[in-house]
Amino acid sequence: MERHAYVTLVTNADYAMGAVALLRSLKLTGTSADIVVMHTGGVEARALQPLAALGARLLEAELLPTSAAFNERHQRARLHADAPFTKGNKPAFHTPLDNFAKLRLWQLTEYERVVFIDADAIVIRNIDRLFAYPEFSAAPNVYESLADFHRLNSGVFVARPSQETFTAMVEKLDRPGAFWRRTDQTFLQEFFPDWHGLPVFFNMLQYVWFNLPELWDWRSVSVVHFQYEKPWEKDHPKAEALRPLIDLWRAYHDGADIPDPALLPNPGDDA
Numbered sequence: 001m002e003r004h005a006y007v008t009l010v011t012n013a014d015y016a017m018g019a020v021a022l023l024r025s026l027k028l029t030g031t032s033a034d035i036v037v038m039h040t041g042g043v044e045a046r047a048l049q050p051l052a053a054l055g056a057r058l059l060e061a062e063l064l065p066t067s068a069a070f071n072e073r074h075q076r077a078r079l080h081a082d083a084p085f086t087k088g089n090k091p092a093f094h095t096p097l098d099n100f101a102k103l104r105l106w107q108l109t110e111y112e113r114v115v116f117i118d119a120d121a122i123v124i125r126n127i128d129r130l131f132a133y134p135e136f137s138a139a140p141n142v143y144e145s146l147a148d149f150h151r152l153n154s155g156v157f158v159a160r161p162s163q164e165t166f167t168a169m170v171e172k173l174d175r176p177g178a179f180w181r182r183t184d185q186t187f188l189q190e191f192f193p194d195w196h197g198l199p200v201f202f203n204m205l206q207y208v209w210f211n212l213p214e215l216w217d218w219r220s221v222s223v224v225h226f227q228y229e230k231p232w233e234k235d236h237p238k239a240e241a242l243r244p245l246i247d248l249w250r251a252y253h254d255g256a257d258i259p260d261p262a263l264l265p266n267p268g269d270d271a
């Protein structure tokens with residue numbers, strides 16, 4: 001038996017809601033890999049219960065033992081002031097420091113390979129072949145222009161758990177003065193400078209829908225990732241422009257029938 005797992009992270013009830021849609025979507029792909037939800041103690045049992053009911057393995061994971069100075073530099077208001085988000089808005093329930101807890105997946109050494117997926121994503125078709133990809137594989141952070149190809153997006157990636165790697169990461173992460181402006185994403189790009197690029201379709205960022213519509217093709221999109229505003233936020237500023245994606249997320253979340261993805265209209269199509 002291959003030791004493979006999809007892993008996500010939830011540190012509050014909002015991201016647990018996101019994970020419900022993610023887990024439903026993963027199960028519909030017919031994967032036989034484990035589905036692991038790492039959660040902090042701050043998530044109430046009521047929010048975790050639906051995840052357990054969907055068959056996920058729930059693992060409690062503490063935030064990393066970073067220093068007070070590190071936590072101060074990455075505290076939400078401070079990070080937003082020092083490295084402002086100019087392209088979109090982060091929801092009020094997003095705590096930048098919590099992102100670093102993703103690194104705990106390197107401690108899941110019972111698995112030979114894991115595919116991490118953000119709790120704000122849905123998987124449209126089977127992606128089990130990612131377990132055959134090497135560490136560290138991630139898709140580029142493409143949602144606006146060609147220059148985006150220089151950076152990875154840490155919402156979907158392939159990793160090989162290893163206590164040794166985890167220790168090396170924690171040691172590099174919290175050096176004096178270290179500031180990771182896009183948290184785990186900036187850190188992982190620096191830790192794995194030779195990262196392997198996955199096709200963008202393994203991590204299609206929602207803004208591609210309106211910024212680069214010619215890149216969107218439902219016949220190849222495997223993962224839709226709702227970076228910035230979340231589909232369960234009430235009436236966010238981009239909700240109208242993203243309506244078809246939000247409706248699809250809602251169908252996964254609610255357990256409604258899912259249309260054949262290959263038949264969904266692409267952004268350029270006439271309705």
Ligand code: UDP
Pocket residue numbers: 008009010011012015093094095096098099117118119120155226227228229
């Ligand atoms: N996350 C979390 N609680 C937080 C912030 C982040 O559980 O307060 C987890 C969750 O899995 C989330 C991921 O870390 O999907 C990364 O954050 P987010 O997806 O909001 O970042 P974005 O994709 O907008 O850059």
Ligand code: MN
Pocket residue numbers: 118119120121155225226227228
């Ligand atoms: Mn995300």
